[in-house]
Amino acid sequence: MESSAAEPAGIYVHWPFCARKCPYCDFFTFGREHPDFAKSSGFANALLAEIQNTSVVFGAIGASGCGQGARPKAVPEADTLYLGGGTPSLMEPDQIAAVMQSLGEAFALSPEAEITMEVNPTAADIERLQGAITAGVNRVSLGCQSFDDRFLTLLGRDHDAAMGRRAVEKVRALGFENVSLDIMFGLPGQTPADFERDLSTLLEFEPEHISAYGLTLHSGTPFKRWEADGRILMPGDEPTARMYETLMDRLGEAGYAHYEISNWARPGLASRHNSKYWSKCDVYAFGPSAHGVVGGRRYSKPRDLDGFLNLAATRPDRLVEVEQPPGEERTRLAEVMMLALRRVPGVEWSELDRWSGRSIREFYDNEVGRLCEGGMIEADEKAIRLTRRGLLVADRVMEEFF
Numbered sequence: 001m002e003s004s005a006a007e008p009a010g011i012y013v014h015w016p017f018c019a020r021k022c023p024y025c026d027f028f029t030f031g032r033e034h035p036d037f038a039k040s041s042g043f044a045n046a047l048l049a050e051i052q053n054t055s056v057v058f059g060a061i062g063a064s065g066c067g068q069g070a071r072p073k074a075v076p077e078a079d080t081l082y083l084g085g086g087t088p089s090l091m092e093p094d095q096i097a098a099v100m101q102s103l104g105e106a107f108a109l110s111p112e113a114e115i116t117m118e119v120n121p122t123a124a125d126i127e128r129l130q131g132a133i134t135a136g137v138n139r140v141s142l143g144c145q146s147f148d149d150r151f152l153t154l155l156g157r158d159h160d161a162a163m164g165r166r167a168v169e170k171v172r173a174l175g176f177e178n179v180s181l182d183i184m185f186g187l188p189g190q191t192p193a194d195f196e197r198d199l200s201t202l203l204e205f206e207p208e209h210i211s212a213y214g215l216t217l218h219s220g221t222p223f224k225r226w227e228a229d230g231r232i233l234m235p236g237d238e239p240t241a242r243m244y245e246t247l248m249d250r251l252g253e254a255g256y257a258h259y260e261i262s263n264w265a266r267p268g269l270a271s272r273h274n275s276k277y278w279s280k281c282d283v284y285a286f287g288p289s290a291h292g293v294v295g296g297r298r299y300s301k302p303r304d305l306d307g308f309l310n311l312a313a314t315r316p317d318r319l320v321e322v323e324q325p326p327g328e329e330r331t332r333l334a335e336v337m338m339l340a341l342r343r344v345p346g347v348e349w350s351e352l353d354r355w356s357g358r359s360i361r362e363f364y365d366n367e368v369g370r371l372c373e374g375g376m377i378e379a380d381e382k383a384i385r386l387t388r389r390g391l392l393v394a395d396r397v398m399e400e401f402f
């Protein structure tokens with residue numbers, strides 16, 4: 001599979017610590033209540049070692065620089081950086097500064113780079129945020145999730161609605177002009193009217209960008225067990241679909257462009273970093289559990305904190321696990337479709353052909369015809385995209401391609 005050769009790369013850094021582990025979350029992260037939280041200062045040093053060894057780490061993949069077959073570059077160009085997790089806003093200002101400095105040495109980071117940090121309302125103190133600004137962070141993604149205390153309590157969040165509001169006000173007062181707010185829907189006991197109220201509150205803050213995620217029950221999480229025990233009751237498909245429709249309608253009316261299944265933005269303010277994943281550009285990922293693509297090869301870092309701490313300085317090449325492309329042609333092509341159709345405006349057939357190395361339209365002729373007849377997708381000679389109806393059941397539409 002090819003990646004987009006013209007684009008500079010993106011960088012993702014995973015900080016695997018949070019003030020408290022939320023009971024629905026399956027990200028690789030440790031709350032303060034976990035004994036491994038104490039390893040966060042040692043982790044910062046390991047992360048620096050991994051970044052300083054960028055050429056060794058990604059040399060293990062056998063390529064660097066954007067585009068399959070591109071000549072390896074000693075210093076890859078990058079124009080987006082995403083500090084995610086976990087809660088990277090828990091990082092001390094000197095840790096953020098050191099990470100940024102190391103990244104500045106390992107990459108040719110564009111002066112206009114989009115540099116995002118995820119911020120949790122309980123980890124939004126002024127000193128840390130000032131430190132992040134000084135280090136170059138110019139965009140924040142604030143994990144408010146809801147402005148209704150009933151649902152924040154139910155989600156096990158460590159903040160209430162008032163703290164969420166204060167966090168938004170704080171980042172605005174500090175001068176952030178590119179703010180993304182997260183909101184969740186399809187929560188246990190939530191009605192479409194509850195969600196509509198929540199969305200109205202969010203819109204009062206006039207964020208530049210909104211990410212909206214339906215609650216997913218991941219195996220191994222307390223939420224999954226609680227649902228099995230009957231302790232929480234999910235709202236069901238129909239009310240959840242109505243909430244998603246509310247999102248599409250209200251955000252469209254408010255002037256946001258729906259550019260990806262879960263993301264909306266003011267014109268020109270779509271997340272440049274996230275778009276790299278959906279456009280198959282290179283993403284260099286650091287930290288345990290981080291995923292990326294370099295030179296067309298997908299890879300991941302192990303979900304293993306001690307393994308990461310042990311190997312980052314000594315054998316950083318062993319941190320990369322290159323994923324084998326699916327053996328089945330159909331699975332490989334379905335993965336291309338699944339990624340590309342997340343882009344709401346659609347994707348051109350020629351781009352899909354370039355990614356897949358064959359005429360994908362020909363391959364999926366029957367499926368495309370059937371899904372068009374069912375009103376799930378729209379396709380013409382040039383491009384394909386999900387319809388509004390298809391967006392409501394996107395997962396089921398994608399399954400048709402496997």
Ligand code: SF4
Nearest residue numbers: 018021022025085086
């Ligand atoms: S704050 Fe975010 S990353 Fe941390 S546990 Fe909660 S949902 Fe997961």
